[in-house]
Amino acid sequence: MSDRRAQRHEATRQEILEAAWALARERGLTGWSLRDVAESVGMRAPSLYGYFDGKDAIYDAMFAQGYEQLLARLDELPTRGDPAEVLGRGAHAFVDFCVSDPPRHQLLFQRVIPGFEPSAESYALAREVLSRLHAILADLDLDRPGTVDLWTALLTGLASQQASNDPGGDRWTRLVDRAVDMFLASELTRA
Amino acid sequence: MSDRRAQRHEATRQEILEAAWALARERGLTGWSLRDVAESVGMRAPSLYGYFDGKDAIYDAMFAQGYEQLLARLDELPTRGDPAEVLGRGAHAFVDFCVSDPPRHQLLFQRVIPGFEPSAESYALAREVLSRLHAILADLDLDRPGTVDLWTALLTGLASQQASNDPGGDRWTRLVDRAVDMFLASELTRA
DNA sequence: GTCTATAAATGGATAGAC
DNA sequence: GTCTATCCATTTATAGAC
Incomplete structure (x- = not known):
């Protein structure tokens, strides 16, 4: 009971x-x-x-929930195969994830709430996402230092610009494939 | 008097x-x-x-001031010459501008303050920055549709990740040159 | 477990004296 | 032009009844 x-x-x-x-x-x-x-x-x-326990505890639970949702999306993606296909699918999934819920994007990836810091448990989920991303890119032989960071900067940049400057539109989301090509061409020539 | x-x-x-x-x-x-x-x-x-007139009027003046500062920085930059040089200088200047003042970055490029919208006069400065950027890239024969948007996404992405996840460090800022090479190689091959 | 009542602080904004 | 006084709303949070 x-x-x-x-x-x-x-x-x-x-x-x-x-x-x-x-x-x-x-x-x-x-x-x-x-x-x-x-x-x-x-x-x-x-x-x-x-x-x-209070408002920050709600933010913390939302933070954890957001990263759990992102992990669930990553689980649905192919992690092996043609690099252009894997990265393209991942990029679209990630940017859609961000753009479909701008406040979630702000909570997970920007420091917007004065005084709020995620708990260690919640932050571990953020690190788990990074770890998975690293594994996926490494599987594609994209494991130079900084490659993951360049990838996240590129994708969060597209998503953030889309949400801030063209909400509901596709001015930046339609650049995703071009960004993937750009990234992949650059990384493969030096892998 | x-x-x-x-x-x-x-x-x-x-x-x-x-x-x-x-x-x-x-x-x-x-x-x-x-x-x-x-x-x-x-x-x-x-x-x-x-x-x-109130707090939002202060935010609006700050918004305008931020873009004026950015325009001043752009004025100091070379706009012609070797594309790698021009873009590299611009990228470093822009990312430094963002990272050196995270709240300014949030105010200018993210929608963070509930209810606040910049006035038409202030927003005109934002459009002026975009217009200058467009002119600079066009001078380098980088004027495909979307090129400016990809450029801003890349640079704001680097800056935002740096400010949010490694404040005071250089984990993303040290990727600026690599990002410029990536962008330029990709854009030049299709110009 | 949910409520009322209320604390205690903070917020933006206005009226009117000096 | 700056102040005091105050309004009025809001906020997070707690105490204690039911």
Whole structure:
């Protein structure tokens, strides 16, 4: 029975997080309050403290959840085969992931919330993503020092410009294939 | 005498803006209040309304100032000559500009402040930067559609990753030359 | 587990005296 | 031009009743 209680508790936690994400998408990553979240789930603000230690704890759970979602996307991708195909699929998946949820992009990849730092547990997920990325590129014989960093800079740059300067459009997302070709040509000639 | 008054007024405006920048660098772009700014310049909060219409007006002036600073940097750069040289100088200048002041980077290139939109006058400066960039690249015969956008994505990506994930270090800034070579090789082969 | 009530602080902004 | 005083709203968070 404690099991059922724990399940219900966890379900409510997820409801709260989903409400927070929805508000972030509507009003910006920092444009909502605990009262707003509480109202969205039919509660009063103090009741949230039964599920989270405070607003930063909610941000931390969102941070972890965002990276878990990214890891799930990476799991669906092919990791071997033609480098252009593997990188192209990965690039589109990643940029889509970022552009489809700008506040998530800000939370995961930019330092936007004054005072907020992810917990060690949450940050470990971020490192896991990096580690997977490194493994994928290494499998393609792209493992010069800095290659992963150049790759992430290129993709987050495209995504960030798209979200900030042409929300809803495709001015930068349509450059993804060109960026992949550029990256691959450059890296392969020196591999 | 009205001239002297206007000069003093403008000087105080600059003092206020400089205090706001300093606070933004210390506590994050949104981590300060009008009271904080006022205290920094030896005033009380209401007195600021003699110089700005409110907090968003300060953000707007900062936005304009940031782009004016960027335009000034661009003015110091060579715009003709060896493409690798021109692009390399420009890339280093731009990334340094971004990394040296992360909150400025957020204000100019990311949508971070809930509800804030730059005024038409301020936004015109942003378009002026883009226009200059376009002219520089066109002079180098790099004027395919999308070339400017790929360039800005690459450079803001490097700068953003550097500021967010290795503040004070050089993990991404040291990739600037490599990024320039990559970009130039790719663009020249199709020009 | 959720509520009311409230603390305690902070925020942007305005009115009116000097 | 700057101040004091204050408004009014908002925020995170806690105490304690039910």
